[in-house]
Amino acid sequence: MAEATMPSGEHEDLSVSDVRMVIAASSAGTVFEWYDFFIYGTLAGIIGKSFFPADNATLQILLVWAGFAVGFGFRPLGAVLFGFIGDKLGRKYTFLVTVTLMGIATAGVGLVPSAASIGLAAPIIVILLRILQGLALGGEYGGAAIYVSEHAPPNRRGFYTGFIQASVVGGFVLSVIVVLACRFLIPAEAFDAWGWRMPFLLSLALLAISLWMRLKLNESPVFREMQAAGEIAGNPFVESFTYPGNKKRIFVALFGVTGGLTTIWYTAFFSSLSFLKGPMRMDETTAEIVVGLAGLVSMSFFIIFGKLSDKIGRKKPIMIGDILTLILLFPAFWMMGSFANPGLAEAARRAPVVITGTDCNYDPFASEQATPCGKLLQDLTGLGVSYEVKPATAAQAPGGLDLAIGQRDVRLDQAAGGFPWADKAARQAQLKTWLEQAGYDFAKQSPPLASLLGIGAVLLVLGALSGLTFSSVAALLSEMFPARIRYSSMSIPYHIGAGYLGGFLPLIASFIVAKTGNAYAGLWYTWVVVAIALLVGWWGLRPGPPRDFEDDVA
Structure with missing residues (x-):
């Protein structure tokens, strides 16, 4: 079905300063x-x-990531709500509402008393x-992306919207x-006590x-033309699923585009930061500086690859990014682990x-495990030590438990009187002592400059993979859907993919790591989602140069 989506002459009427203001305002808000x-x-x-104090350190971080995931879980609802409003009332005022809601909610987190108080x-x-x-984020991205896309000339749409992607x-x-x-x-003590609230309260100034x-x-030229022609959708949400060919487009957008790109993005930045500060025991400030600098440089990839997609099409960079990620x-x-904490990898190899x-x-998710073996696994996971579990042997007594750290064997069932099972702190201290005697180092790591440069190089590779898959998505999704229901149609798959497949990644990956005792096992989640995205995208995305929706008769 053909649909005229770009008013003739609108882009030529925009001055350079107008274009810069559209991109700057939309990007800054994003x-x-x-x-x-x-x-x-x-x-x-x-x-x-x-806010989530727990005796089990693993449980505590899982609760934090669960709270992180809850926000993502409500993004699709925000996409439906604000997508409806954006298609009915306009792009501009909708994302004014979303940015206001976000700023107020964020500042609110900084004002909530701690669990110790209330x-x-x-x-x-x-x-x-x-x-x-x-909810706010569910409406923000679609509004900003569409607003810039609908101001952009077709041959520069990937470049212009690349700034929105870089803004993420x-x-x-x-x-x-x-x-x-x-x-x-x-000061460190003051920051832990109250200083951490300041970044949240800064949100009011940014708002x-x-x-x-x-x-x-001003309102986008496409929406103004639809208003003038009386072509505003009656029910954008319903039409998103009844418009001819739109169900397939939503399926491809969800599983072939957004699912893959969001898991790559969160793995590249959030998983890497959590990995360095957690299992690799890297100094927090150092890890934040390295990841932050790599992210800053990586922003350029989103603009470069967005511009490239205007020349070679949207599909090719995404497919290349998916393949290279796998x-x-x-x-x-x-490599990042070997640069950050080479001693840990060596100790695990020498003394498994x-x-x-x-x-x-x-x-x-349990504060304390019910069995001695469970307690042991909890302690090892809390220390970030990889382990292997083997079934009991015939030579072991019923309920027996053996611990081997390299060449050292401990029969914990026979040493029950000497091993403080009931005293959690003493138990963890004894286990930590044994591991340190075997060469494990639990001190905060401050890698030398050469290692930091190596970590930075790896992060830039991950950032480039994210740029390949993420940079052109705003232009691609705008071109996939008709203008009358574009806000709803692109926001729904984007925020389901980003909200559930991407947003739950830290929680799911952390759970996998905790269950397996392998700091790298959580990466399998990303790998599987990206593999699915590659297959669906290869099947469903149009090859060739970018085309407006009117060229799509599916």
Whole structure:
């Protein structure tokens, strides 16, 4: 079905200053809104201590990532709600509402008293504020992406919208910069006590700037033309699923585009930061600086590859990015681990940890495990030590439990009187002593400059993979759907993919790591999602140069 989506002459009427204002205002608002959303993840460790205290360190971080995922889980609902409003009332005023909601909700997190002060009410309030953030973000991205896309000439649409894609990374980078600045300006003890709230409260200032810039903008030319022609959709949500060919387009957009790109993006930046600060035990400030700088440089990839997609088409960069991710994902993290903490990999190779026994079930969501073997696995996971579990042997007594750390064998069932099973702190201290005697180093790591450059290079590779798959998505999705239902049609698959497949990645990956005892096992989640995206995208995306929707008769 053909549909005219771009009014003739609109782009030629825009001056250079007008174009710059459209891109700057839309991008700045997107940076600020994603900053608001990402600051929670950047401060995950402190968030856990303040709002989700637990005796089990693994449980605490899982609860934090669960709160992170809740925000993403409500993004599709926000996409439906604000997509409907955006297709009915306009692009401009819809994303004015979303950025306001996001700013207020983010500042609210910074004002919530800790769980130590108000108990269970603290995490409940934080979760409710995360829900508001998710709703706001569900409407923000589609509005900003479509607004820029509908102002862009067709031959520069990928380049213009590349700034919106770079702004997503910019939000993450800004969150890291603000946290580092606060750590530098506020003493460590004060930062842990109250200083961490300042990045959240800064959201009010960013909100004011964003509103000031966006109020200067006019409505998009495409929406104005539809208004003049009386072509506004009656029910954009319903039409998104009844418009001819749209169900296939939504399926391809979800599983062939957004699912893959969001898991690559979150793996490249959030998983890498969590990996360095967690299992690799890298100094937090150093890790944040390295990842932040790599993210800052990586922003250029989104603009470069967006511009490239205007010349070679949208499909080719995405497919190349998916294929390279499947090839390079595990080697990239192995290299990053060897640069960040080479002693850990060497200790694991020289003195592998093997547990042999029965009832070796580990529940990461339990504060304390029910069985001795479960307690042992919990302690090892909390220390970030990889392990292998083997079934009990015939020579073992019923309920027996053996621990091997390299050449050292400990029969814990026979040594029960000497091993403090009931005293959690003493038990963990004894286990840590044995591991240190075997060569494991649990001190915070400060890698030399050469290693930091190596980590940075790996992060840039991951950033380039994200740029290949992410840079042209705003232009691609705008071109996939008819203008009358574009806001709804592109927002729904984007935010389901980003909200569930991408947003739940930290929680799912952390759970896999906790269950397997392997710091790299969580990468399999990313690998599988990207493999599915490659297959669906190869089948469903149009090859060749970019084309407006009127050229699509599917």
